[in-house]
Amino acid sequence: MSDKSVNKNIVKLTSIDFQSVNSTQELMSVIEEKKIPFDKVLKRLNYEKELKLLQIELVKLQQWVFKNKKRVIVIFEGRDAAGKGGNIRRFSEHLNPRSMRTVALTKPTEIQSGQWYFRRYIKKLPNPGEIVFFDRSWYNRAVVEPVMGFCNDKQYEKFMVQVPEFEHMLYEDDITIIKFWFSISKEVQEKRFNARIANPLKRWKFSPVDKKGQELWDKYTTYKEQMFAKTHTAYSPWILVKANDKKTSRLESMRYVLSQFKYDGKDEAMTTLHPDPNIVTRYFRSNKQID
DSSP states (O other), X not given: OXXXXXXXXXXXXXXXXXXXXXXXXXXXXXXXXTTOOXXXXXXXXXXXXXXXXXXXXXXXXXXXXXXXXXXXXXEEXXXXXXXXXXXXHHHXXXXXXXXXXXXXXXXXXXXXXXXXXXXXXXXTSOOXXXXXXXXXXXXXXTTHHHHHTSSOHHHHHHHHHHHHHHHHHHHHTTEEEEEEEEEOOHHHHHHHHHHHHHOTTTGGGOOHHHHHHHHTHHHXXXXXXXXXXXXXXXXXXXXXXXXXXXXXXXXXXXXXXXXXXXXXXXXXXXXXXXXXXXXXXXXXTTOOXXX
């Protein structure tokens, strides 16, 4: 069959169809009646709808945190290109910047390198009524630094002993900590790296360290597993998010955060606030992870 004959059989929307509908739902009904392939667009529309509903709940959560002087930390960890920054943008884009911050620290200065490791992070902890999103965190020393040779064995071992105690002090001081690990496969990471290189607007995101991520994949895995085993606690658990699908990981991580609080107006939510257990799970030694 020729391409021309195939094109003749394709059913299309007409200008009359668009003039006859008054909502997205009515347009979807027309598309279904005409049996027009619409899977990708439908998925996008559903994503945008769910994202908006969850962002409304995040605004309500922030208002509750501010009103009750709560202090909340949400940590976004994962391999390079796992979608940490994209998740944070969707979490924060409609929040009041006066009671929300994003922290993404650069390489420590020479002076900071001689200080107690946690000192520069302590300065970034939330004030009463504030939510702070960490785009990477003190856990740089648990995975990235030892893999890339940015710290020595003594510094690494000292950190691994101290971090549960540090987080327990935060917990005892009534700070809520949510620790996400966004998990992607090696193939997806490579695909995202290539997309960054090809896009002039995203090329700045790619660095020699990123390239090493593919070469040292197994070493990253070893240190990641040690981090989970030694720093996953009842008061500060690791939450694993399957992130090969960026949009799904965003929605489900939002649901998880919202599920952890009893904020005002939660019972009026227009969507489910329970994360999909096939996407979001607590760390267990028996977990089969995609990374």
